[in-house]
Amino acid sequence: MKKMTKIEIITRPEKLEALKEAMNKIGVTGMTVTQVLGYGLQKGHREVYRGTEYNVNLVPKVKVEIVVCEVPVDSVIETAKTVCRTGNVGDGKIFVYGIDNAVRIRTGEEGDSAIIDPADIHKLK
Amino acid sequence: MKKMTKIEIITRPEKLEALKEAMNKIGVTGMTVTQVLGYGLQKGHREVYRGTEYNVNLVPKVKVEIVVCEVPVDSVIETAKTVCRTGNVGDGKIFVYGIDNAVRIRTGEEGDSAIIDPADIHKLK
Amino acid sequence: MKKMTKIEIITRPEKLEALKEAMNKIGVTGMTVTQVLGYGLQKGHREVYRGTEYNVNLVPKVKVEIVVCEVPVDSVIETAKTVCRTGNVGDGKIFVYGIDNAVRIRTGEEGDSAIIDPADIHKLK
Amino acid sequence: MKKSLASLASFSLVLLLALPAALAAEAAPAKIDTGDTAFVLISAALVLLMTPALALFYGGMCRTKNVLSTIMQSFFIIGIISVQWVLFGYSLAFGPDISHFIGNLDWIGLNGVGNSPNADYAATIPHSAFMIFQGMFAVITPALITGAFAERMKFSAFAVFTIVWATLVYDPVAHWVWGVGGWLREMGVLDFAGGTVVHIISGVSGLVIAMMIGKRKGFGNEVMLPHHLPMTVLGAGLLWFGWFGFNAGSALGANEIASNAFVVTHVSAAAATVSWVLAEWLMHGKPTVLGAASGCIAGLVSITPAAGFVSPLSAVAIGLLGGVICYLSVSVVKAKLGYDDSLDAFGVHGVGGAWGALATGLFASKAVNEAGADGLLFGNAAQFTNQVIGVAASILFAAVMTFAIIKIMSLVMDIRVSEAQEMQGLDISEHGERGYSYQDLVTGSPVSFAVLEPQSAPATKTSMA
Amino acid sequence: MKKSLASLASFSLVLLLALPAALAAEAAPAKIDTGDTAFVLISAALVLLMTPALALFYGGMCRTKNVLSTIMQSFFIIGIISVQWVLFGYSLAFGPDISHFIGNLDWIGLNGVGNSPNADYAATIPHSAFMIFQGMFAVITPALITGAFAERMKFSAFAVFTIVWATLVYDPVAHWVWGVGGWLREMGVLDFAGGTVVHIISGVSGLVIAMMIGKRKGFGNEVMLPHHLPMTVLGAGLLWFGWFGFNAGSALGANEIASNAFVVTHVSAAAATVSWVLAEWLMHGKPTVLGAASGCIAGLVSITPAAGFVSPLSAVAIGLLGGVICYLSVSVVKAKLGYDDSLDAFGVHGVGGAWGALATGLFASKAVNEAGADGLLFGNAAQFTNQVIGVAASILFAAVMTFAIIKIMSLVMDIRVSEAQEMQGLDISEHGERGYSYQDLVTGSPVSFAVLEPQSAPATKTSMA
Amino acid sequence: MKKSLASLASFSLVLLLALPAALAAEAAPAKIDTGDTAFVLISAALVLLMTPALALFYGGMCRTKNVLSTIMQSFFIIGIISVQWVLFGYSLAFGPDISHFIGNLDWIGLNGVGNSPNADYAATIPHSAFMIFQGMFAVITPALITGAFAERMKFSAFAVFTIVWATLVYDPVAHWVWGVGGWLREMGVLDFAGGTVVHIISGVSGLVIAMMIGKRKGFGNEVMLPHHLPMTVLGAGLLWFGWFGFNAGSALGANEIASNAFVVTHVSAAAATVSWVLAEWLMHGKPTVLGAASGCIAGLVSITPAAGFVSPLSAVAIGLLGGVICYLSVSVVKAKLGYDDSLDAFGVHGVGGAWGALATGLFASKAVNEAGADGLLFGNAAQFTNQVIGVAASILFAAVMTFAIIKIMSLVMDIRVSEAQEMQGLDISEHGERGYSYQDLVTGSPVSFAVLEPQSAPATKTSMA
Ligand SMILES: Nc1ncnc2c1ncn2[C@@H]1O[C@H](COP(=O)(O)OP(=O)(O)O)[C@@H](O)[C@H]1O
Ligand SMILES: Nc1ncnc2c1ncn2[C@@H]1O[C@H](COP(=O)(O)OP(=O)(O)O)[C@@H](O)[C@H]1O
Numbered sequence A, B, C: 001m002k003k004m005t006k007i008e009i010i011t012r013p014e015k016l017e018a019l020k021e022a023m024n025k026i027g028v029t030g031m032t033v034t035q036v037l038g039y040g041l042q043k044g045h046r047e048v049y050r051g052t053e054y055n056v057n058l059v060p061k062v063k064v065e066i067v068v069c070e071v072p073v074d075s076v077i078e079t080a081k082t083v084c085r086t087g088n089v090g091d092g093k094i095f096v097y098g099i100d101n102a103v104r105i106r107t108g109e110e111g112d113s114a115i116i117d118p119a120d121i122h123k124l125k
Numbered sequence D, E, F: 001m002k003k004s005l006a007s008l009a010s011f012s013l014v015l016l017l018a019l020p021a022a023l024a025a026e027a028a029p030a031k032i033d034t035g036d037t038a039f040v041l042i043s044a045a046l047v048l049l050m051t052p053a054l055a056l057f058y059g060g061m062c063r064t065k066n067v068l069s070t071i072m073q074s075f076f077i078i079g080i081i082s083v084q085w086v087l088f089g090y091s092l093a094f095g096p097d098i099s100h101f102i103g104n105l106d107w108i109g110l111n112g113v114g115n116s117p118n119a120d121y122a123a124t125i126p127h128s129a130f131m132i133f134q135g136m137f138a139v140i141t142p143a144l145i146t147g148a149f150a151e152r153m154k155f156s157a158f159a160v161f162t163i164v165w166a167t168l169v170y171d172p173v174a175h176w177v178w179g180v181g182g183w184l185r186e187m188g189v190l191d192f193a194g195g196t197v198v199h200i201i202s203g204v205s206g207l208v209i210a211m212m213i214g215k216r217k218g219f220g221n222e223v224m225l226p227h228h229l230p231m232t233v234l235g236a237g238l239l240w241f242g243w244f245g246f247n248a249g250s251a252l253g254a255n256e257i258a259s260n261a262f263v264v265t266h267v268s269a270a271a272a273t274v275s276w277v278l279a280e281w282l283m284h285g286k287p288t289v290l291g292a293a294s295g296c297i298a299g300l301v302s303i304t305p306a307a308g309f310v311s312p313l314s315a316v317a318i319g320l321l322g323g324v325i326c327y328l329s330v331s332v333v334k335a336k337l338g339y340d341d342s343l344d345a346f347g348v349h350g351v352g353g354a355w356g357a358l359a360t361g362l363f364a365s366k367a368v369n370e371a372g373a374d375g376l377l378f379g380n381a382a383q384f385t386n387q388v389i390g391v392a393a394s395i396l397f398a399a400v401m402t403f404a405i406i407k408i409m410s411l412v413m414d415i416r417v418s419e420a421q422e423m424q425g426l427d428i429s430e431h432g433e434r435g436y437s438y439q440d441l442v443t444g445s446p447v448s449f450a451v452l453e454p455q456s457a458p459a460t461k462t463s464m465a
């Protein structure tokens, strides 16, 4: 069973669509997306209600989790970096984790084949 | 301190209740649930607004995170597989990670005892 | 590249603000927050609709993810424990994971420098 | 109610004899009164508002994935039934009588229904105003039914059922009770604003359908929470507001009866709000908002048939009891019998309407309305018997007809959505929309404008089908 | 206002002499006018709508976890106060005078309050119509108070307080100002539609309670954002709509005064919307939606006591100033003094009402309404003095009484929820409901129908208690 | 429409001759009718409600991040235009004629616009009532435009544009069509309630702006979903309700014409609801809720100019066609031409209004309204020509003027927000608010009250700027 890796990309919500398409291009067949709130160097914004101002300092972000094996991790990282970079504070982070196993519930397949598009399965042979 | 594992189950929202109960049965005392959106082989759906059709291709899923030690990881995976399988594309994935440590904030207990129901604590002795 | 760790704190939503400030104090420059629902020893609550009562047993929690290197993991854990403890069931958990790499999208910096506030960067020298 | 009003007209004459306008009215009968006309037209607008209000009241109570389908049913009814009404519905209900059972088709397409008054129904307002005011009642009645089969009925089946039901059930019953020559009207059954015509028959028909198409998937073991209670409260508030047009407007003029109807309507709604909440508070330890919203509707339903005939204090009694009775019917009875009346169309409208019709037989008093009658409590048991007959007849007719309509429809089409569609939610599977997309987390792409044939479409549009 | 109207009645007579109807009225006094009756009944419906509207206006401003408890307070008041009103409240407020202070109990249970006109109050509409129109005012006034103690008051305490307050504070003050024989009315204080009776006393009472029960947990250091501003805007829109019934309806007929009241009401609301938004724009760089919604309410409150007595241009001035004054009171003054008037019941209604009452003393003009008076700007300083007395008396009375009521109540019951309940939110802890369950991510199970005794219930129902 | 009414007044006289009130009216012309006054005042309130309703209708259709900015535009217009109207707008539109083109400033500040009737416009209601009723039309017209440039226009630019446009476009056109002496009115163009004055010019102006400021970022390739359809349905329901005031109220009395207008308004809306939904069902396989809500608006727009002149059956035809025409214009035409009329202000109001104005030339009949005219289908081609001229003139004028206004404004100020602001959403960037904060997951801190100069503010307030 090939080593599998989870890549976690935390970035701006407006980049999601582009990121998804870029990942498709490099053969990433699936991902899981979560709405998160981020805190970091990026400032939040100010809101006013009946004359009281608030600094709201959690910024909406999306977290995209991608588990890969075949696809080299670096190409995923590279692609994410190019797609999500705007150069402004708040572009986000990419975190990489090791993962022990993966299972495709529908078929029970374990390991790499759990996350590879059956269409590409032959590549494994 | 026994080795601990985190099992991440990504599946259909309508399976959550059943999954929770099944886990209870095999002695899983806790879990953390997140609403996520999934992208994979499963098609999304089509929406129509004033004559414009959209392909919406992120599918609502739930992510269930379970950290276990005592309970054998395999039984959790097996149970999840049986409960969540419908046989249709979109049943979801199970990912397994190693975890270095766990702490129960209330008591400060570390390691396995942090996630074991005090009621079962004797089992450890 | 120094070893990096991800600390995942699952606790009561009302503790978020305090937690964030405490983390700031010990030099944690960023974090990612997710709304989650928790299941564990803590009971849920009862709701009534037209005479039918329901036990709703998923409890709103927040998951705070912090990736650190410089900052010693223990101080983060200690701080989280003190800030989030109420002594009542439901205070939550802290999980600790190893992480293989981190990237700051904006700059492309890898490893520890990806998550360290540039202002503190000199500390690394 | 129209009986009461015909005689009411003459009664008002007595009361108006001093007034030259009235004399003029004698001379040239077709004279409209601007005050009465203003009142009835605005009342008609208020009653129209009740149907979108009902859409929200119901919509807030269902689950997120079905909110649009629930709203759509009420909203679309405004469209189809209003058209049905002007084309032939009004003629069937109020047109020249055929053997006390139904109106004939003389007034088809509003032929002969002009802007000058029709003294048979309302002598001081344009006939067209009376027609449209009644039309709003014809609209909301089938909309009430939708609460019973919400979250599982096919939209196509719903649409067909609604048109057929309006024609074969509503129009005849409206004729019986309100039409000149209708048998219940001639028998002396009192129904001021539609306890029988509107609430009983919609509630009963809803129950019959609910039982015929079966429970929602997961009913009884899954948690089914209202997804948006403020929406339900908004709906209730607008319903309360509109109900003044419904009940007071049924006096068909801005007169003493209208004022009395207005007062008792408000009092009964208020009393029922209190009694439902207290009942729930006692039994579950929580005074709920849904209880308050449901209570006011229960009170409004209960007073509807009685509004023109009872005193404010009687209204307090009718409301207090109405609130408790409806509460028990949705919480205890429904739980015991175990049918799935999704949003309690029967529990509130069927039961509340029946209670109101009977209460009219108890509390009605000539002291309030000369044109009315005395009820049991005022020494006239006969009136109570009349009311019982009215209730029984309408329940029987509505139940049998609805059963027949659904049975026959089910031979030619699906009544209920597939399980996959029900799981995905009717909003996406039936209407291709979602109620809310709050988070901007949507990815996807516009599809270049393409014509798809309906049939294949749904299939290709859900991953679950 | 009623003073103005009594005399207005006679004035209208002058104006109506040519009209046979009026002559008839002379002959048989109990003649109702359909136009006036239609107008007052519809106006009463509009005022009823204001309370659910207020529920939404307030509900949108509080936090998600308390939206239902906030809505419930307003909604439940419609129930309890309407019943209180018909049982004895109306009699206390408008019944035969006892030493200029309060009405007696002759009209208890609406005894003697029939459907023919009561010339003392309104000669051309049914007495019952006048009664219910006034009843709607009695309902919304305590509802306004709830904005001050939102998000922390126990529901049981709220309910008790409301009934007591309505009886001991609202009913007497209404009598002083509007009741035949009321001392402020006899003194010549002008309050067309309730600046004093409705807004000042509710705002002041709210402030007193807010200070007595203390701030919300986290007030001043936590972020407390309105959870649903569109809901607040919807509430404001419906309030604006309903306010036409409130102010124009207070003319108790569809006459010139009603038309004038309608115009100035709209103009003042519009002017205040603009001035509040501009003030905020200048001071914070953002023109906010909440500012626009708050501004229109401020303008409506300000014009309320003056609506029947001032010209449109005066209304522009009253509105522009009203918007700025209220804005400063909620943003600057409140921040300085540091009390927690959660939703600014005092800041908008107390302050705006006081401004309006005084403005009436400045801008009132007999040219607009013969039955009114001239204000300071029209050379009659005395009227301004009258208004000052009216404002002072009502502030004093409301503050003292409210203080006493809460103090006494606190001896026998909890006024405020526990800290745990406040943290969990009042929706779940007090009402056992949640406003929204959008996501279908609920797991749990229906509990078979069981009766729990209220006391133990709450405890067992929250993990935090 | 006013033409019809002037003559209608006389016509009613015929009809009222028997009635003493009318005779009295002869004697002392300034006599108001309570029924008519009640009707027009309540109608004015209904029309006021339409603008907040529009705010919700539009607000629900835009994306979450722009909901407040969209709502704010409509709501703020109520403020500024109402003030503009009483200060000078009304005088420009209805004041003494200047060469058939515009009114003069004699009535500035409502000088001379009192509470007694102005027989030129409405002989039985206070002049002030007519003025405020018309004022509500002046308010909603520019609000309709906002749907075209939603989600990208700067608030400051919007405010300036609105005031200028109301003064230079709305007021003149209103004078042409409705003002005594207006050239279109004298030519005999029929526009009962504003198909030309309200809908055509707002729709066309919207289209011009939409094309001038360009598409929203991502239009055509990103998914742009309505964020809250129940809000849109609520808006549609309230619009339908308010439209009765808009159309029936335009009869300026509670008479036969009002009753007819009420009926055809409802029927057309219902028919269009059905036809739009069916059209969509056929072409996309889904009957959508947004389609139903849009359809009813299309039907209401279409019948507006015709309401006082056509029969119910003609209304069915006008509605059925209106629904389909507007559906095709927003789905097919817009897609083909590719302009970004965000919320279809042009597609529904421009197109629907034009269709309605022409339909009036087809279906109008003297049998319905003596004061009206016969249309093409009743053998009078001339009327159709008139209507064509009216449509063409208003389209041309609105397009040219709007183009000029925006061009000139763009020399001195930004019309459109920056890309960063558009991405962040106008709620935060322009108004410093968010529509919803459901989750209590906000961290941050109140900023002690500080005055910031507007300019710097926005910059410092967004991380993206
Ligand atoms: N130490 C950290 N642990 C986890 N998430 C982090 C951490 N630092 C930043 N993030 C996430 O990355 C996002 C962007 O980081 P930020 O410092 O604001 O900008 P940049 O990444 O461009 O330096 C934050 O909003 C947060 O969600
Ligand atoms: N490579 C991946 N990384 C992370 N999550 C994935 C990945 N592939 C699939 N998923 C998650 O699993 C869900 C189901 O996967 P999908 O391919 O649609 O069906 P199936 O698992 O039955 O083959 C997806 O919606 C997504 O949330």
Ligand SMILES: Nc1ncnc2c1ncn2[C@@H]1O[C@H](COP(=O)(O)OP(=O)(O)O)[C@@H](O)[C@H]1O
Residues within 6 Å of the ligand: B029, B030, B031, B032, B033, B065, B066, B067, B068, B104, B105, B106, B115, C010, C037, C038, C039, C040, C041, C042, C059, C061, C088, C089, C090, C091, C092, C093
């Ligand atoms: N085994 C587990 N795996 C993942 N998350 C858990 C686990 N056990 C508990 N949690 C999370 O921790 C939260 C608190 O746990 P709980 O047992 O209720 O209280 P305590 O931590 O005080 O014992 C739960 O709501 C859940 O989100």
